[in-house]
Amino acid sequence: MPVVGVIGGGQLARMMIPPAVALGIELRVLAEAPDSSARLAATTVGDYRDAPTVLAFARGCDAITFDHEHVPQEVLRALVDAGAAVRPGPDALLYAQDKLAMRARLAELGVPMPDWARVSSVEELESFLADHGGRAVVKTPRGGYDGKGVRVVEDAHGADDWLESGPVLVEELVSFRRELAQLVARRPSGEVRPWPVVETVQQGGVCAEVFAPAPQTTEAIERAAAEIATTVANGLGVTGVLAVELFETTGGRVLVNELAMRPHNSGHFSIEGSVTSQFEQHLRAVLDWPLGDPELRAPVTVMINVFGALPDHQIVAALAHQPSVKVHAYGKGPRAGRKAGHVTALSDDLDDAVYRARAAAAHFEFSAPD
Amino acid sequence: MPVVGVIGGGQLARMMIPPAVALGIELRVLAEAPDSSARLAATTVGDYRDAPTVLAFARGCDAITFDHEHVPQEVLRALVDAGAAVRPGPDALLYAQDKLAMRARLAELGVPMPDWARVSSVEELESFLADHGGRAVVKTPRGGYDGKGVRVVEDAHGADDWLESGPVLVEELVSFRRELAQLVARRPSGEVRPWPVVETVQQGGVCAEVFAPAPQTTEAIERAAAEIATTVANGLGVTGVLAVELFETTGGRVLVNELAMRPHNSGHFSIEGSVTSQFEQHLRAVLDWPLGDPELRAPVTVMINVFGALPDHQIVAALAHQPSVKVHAYGKGPRAGRKAGHVTALSDDLDDAVYRARAAAAHFEFSAPD
Numbered sequence: 001m002p003v004v005g006v007i008g009g010g011q012l013a014r015m016m017i018p019p020a021v022a023l024g025i026e027l028r029v030l031a032e033a034p035d036s037s038a039r040l041a042a043t044t045v046g047d048y049r050d051a052p053t054v055l056a057f058a059r060g061c062d063a064i065t066f067d068h069e070h071v072p073q074e075v076l077r078a079l080v081d082a083g084a085a086v087r088p089g090p091d092a093l094l095y096a097q098d099k100l101a102m103r104a105r106l107a108e109l110g111v112p113m114p115d116w117a118r119v120s121s122v123e124e125l126e127s128f129l130a131d132h133g134g135r136a137v138v139k140t141p142r143g144g145y146d147g148k149g150v151r152v153v154e155d156a157h158g159a160d161d162w163l164e165s166g167p168v169l170v171e172e173l174v175s176f177r178r179e180l181a182q183l184v185a186r187r188p189s190g191e192v193r194p195w196p197v198v199e200t201v202q203q204g205g206v207c208a209e210v211f212a213p214a215p216q217t218t219e220a221i222e223r224a225a226a227e228i229a230t231t232v233a234n235g236l237g238v239t240g241v242l243a244v245e246l247f248e249t250t251g252g253r254v255l256v257n258e259l260a261m262r263p264h265n266s267g268h269f270s271i272e273g274s275v276t277s278q279f280e281q282h283l284r285a286v287l288d289w290p291l292g293d294p295e296l297r298a299p300v301t302v303m304i305n306v307f308g309a310l311p312d313h314q315i316v317a318a319l320a321h322q323p324s325v326k327v328h329a330y331g332k333g334p335r336a337g338r339k340a341g342h343v344t345a346l347s348d349d350l351d352d353a354v355y356r357a358r359a360a361a362a363h364f365e366f367s368a369p370d
Numbered sequence: 371m372p373v374v375g376v377i378g379g380g381q382l383a384r385m386m387i388p389p390a391v392a393l394g395i396e397l398r399v400l401a402e403a404p405d406s407s408a409r410l411a412a413t414t415v416g417d418y419r420d421a422p423t424v425l426a427f428a429r430g431c432d433a434i435t436f437d438h439e440h441v442p443q444e445v446l447r448a449l450v451d452a453g454a455a456v457r458p459g460p461d462a463l464l465y466a467q468d469k470l471a472m473r474a475r476l477a478e479l480g481v482p483m484p485d486w487a488r489v490s491s492v493e494e495l496e497s498f499l500a501d502h503g504g505r506a507v508v509k510t511p512r513g514g515y516d517g518k519g520v521r522v523v524e525d526a527h528g529a530d531d532w533l534e535s536g537p538v539l540v541e542e543l544v545s546f547r548r549e550l551a552q553l554v555a556r557r558p559s560g561e562v563r564p565w566p567v568v569e570t571v572q573q574g575g576v577c578a579e580v581f582a583p584a585p586q587t588t589e590a591i592e593r594a595a596a597e598i599a600t601t602v603a604n605g606l607g608v609t610g611v612l613a614v615e616l617f618e619t620t621g622g623r624v625l626v627n628e629l630a631m632r633p634h635n636s637g638h639f640s641i642e643g644s645v646t647s648q649f650e651q652h653l654r655a656v657l658d659w660p661l662g663d664p665e666l667r668a669p670v671t672v673m674i675n676v677f678g679a680l681p682d683h684q685i686v687a688a689l690a691h692q693p694s695v696k697v698h699a700y701g702k703g704p705r706a707g708r709k710a711g712h713v714t715a716l717s718d719d720l721d722d723a724v725y726r727a728r729a730a731a732a733h734f735e736f737s738a739p740d
Contacts (some may be wrong), residue, residue, distance in 0.1 A: 017388070018387070022641075023699060024701050026701075041410065204624075271392075292693050293694035295694065297668075299715075315394070319654065324665065327393060339396070346667075
């Protein structure tokens with residue numbers, strides 16, 4: 001029986017449990033705390049930044065993968081040196097950890113992106129702003145997620161606090177029609193399989209709703225999105241799931257916004273919505289097993305995040321009123337604004353799926369992020 | 371977070387893990403052995419016939435349910451006396467444990483069945499044979515499954531060994547066109563939801579293939595099957611999933627063959643094939659939560675059992691050649707003839723689903739029971 005070790009005990013690790021159970025894969029999780037979302041599969045509770053802890057955890061695993069991208073490079077390299085199959089490997093993960101490195105590498109690959117620059121001083125930021133209509137997005141190269149570490153500035157002093165710690169990434173403020181996400185999976189032997197491109201709706205920098213496939217999408221956009229993600233997966237040597245967040249510009253172009261090298265919120269629709277979910281595909285990919293069919297199971301799938309908490313009585317109410325909507329609860333304690341679960345509706349009709357998913361999500365009190 | 375305790379650590383308990391993870395239900399399993407199929411969720415290893423073991427296991431569970439029907443009545447009654455929500459309860463489970471009691475109760479309910487009799491002597495068996503063309507099926511009232519405890523006799527002395535231990539059930543040998551299975555779920559507050567009736571193909575008394583929905587089925591048969599199962603579920607006070615195995619006679623009638631009060635092999639198709647799988651529905655039902663939509667997700671789903679073992683290299687071969695077939699491995703050690711997993715194919719077309727499911731199953735060496 002193959003053994004996959006997952007570093008991190010969040011909901012992404014949790015949602016790997018069902019396909020591992022189905023495929024007869026033993027899943028082991030290195031969790032941060034005993035009450036982590038993926039506690040059912042936790043075999044170790046410890047610090048993912050501590051090399052001896054991680055090395056001990058990895059022993060006996062056929063592949064090591066991740067619930068998040070925060071494992072330090074030196075720990076990743078110690079794993080590789082110890083002979084572990086780290087997937088994705090440190091060379092690829094670097095580009096998910098460092099946005100400046102990511103932009104520089106994507107530029108080499110010729111992938112379409114917003115204008116960007118590495119900025120180390122107020123003068124450099126001022127110059128970028130002058131060239132881009134006086135407004136820009138500044139991002140810390142490391143540690144940002146869900147809208148954190150991202151700021152729109154209109155003043156050359158708008159990032160002074162971040163510049164104290166080193167260079168930042170500055171990007172043009174893209175005039176976009178909507179946001180898309182393109183997921184692909186790649187296995188070490190090279191096979192790459194894309195899912196259909198999806199539309200993501202963000203609220204306060206956090207993914208709120210996903211429509212799969214992205215409604216009213218031209219073939220040119222579909223093709224561009226799949227090509228970009230395939231180029232990135234191959235170019236960066238990603239193994240497992242790669243999520244590429246994209247802007248569809250008002251001018252009809254597709255530009256890379258962010259990358260994630262793991263199952264991603266924009267792919268949760270695939271649990272019910274695809275023949276092979278992102279969690280199953282990720283396990284298959286990191287084991288270098290043949291990838292499954294990512295085809296959609298219904299004309300439309302709508303996924304809506306639930307924030308804060310999913311108390312039992314609200315789950316019961318949602319199930320009672322929407323018997324065909326699937327409810328996912330991540331087993332976390334309540335905390336305002338935190339992703340606590342999601343709901344998914346499949347349909348032949350977009351309006352119907354949106355209606356039912358929103359009706360189910362409405363049973364949860366904290367269903368919008370703070 | 372609701373807690374469901376499952377007595378028995380086989381593949382049925384194992385397949386409850388994914389929907390428990392999705393719905394945020396804590397699943398606890400009382401397993402027979404440390405290497406049981408459902409070991410990931412095992413919180414106790416012990417003997418399900420030992421009341422103190424079972425009582426200790428049940429503490430803190432919001433509902434107790436089962437992977438099998440072998441828990442003795444006195445243990446079930448001790449659980450009820452201790453205040454546990456036992457679902458299904460001992461009064462219902464009796465009819466899944468004792469085939470003579472089942473036949474007598476179904477007769478009271480007016481459910482169509484083969485001719486049957488309780489037989490305590492060679493003379494009584496001789497008389498039944500004389501009335502039914504000289505052949506009949508004899509069954510031990512208790513402990514039979516997967517073809518065990520069932521025998522076709524043509525001689526009044528053909529059941530002498532069993533008659534030594536007490537009365538047996540004798541049934542007419544039904545001339546059937548095919549076998550069907552009708553699954554329903556019932557929650558304590560009374561709601562009953564049937565899945566579409568399916569066709570089951572048995573080999574050597576063991577379920578080998580399932581076609582969902584049963585192909586070329588008249589509305590009269592569909593309605594009769596659903597009505598029978600609903601009548602049985604209500605009449606016996608079943609909570610959770612009830613599987614009713616049926617004969618469709620050459621004369622176009624539907625007769626009850628066997629009952630199971632738990633998720634059942636004939637319902638494995640529903641994991642991918644239904645909006646709500648039998649495992650999710652069972653958990654919802656035993657918690658008295660609202661039942662989900664059992665509607666089919668595709669025009670045809672075909673499930674094929676795999677026996678003996680699913681070695682990794684055979685799983686890889688099956689996945690490589692059939693990227694849209696779902697493979698389920700039960701995490702059991704190899705043993706010839708034992709159910710070790712199953713494969714499922716969905717399609718718009720029966721022939722296509724059968725072809726792909728059989729092609730995937732053919733990668734497993736021991737794919738027929740002994």
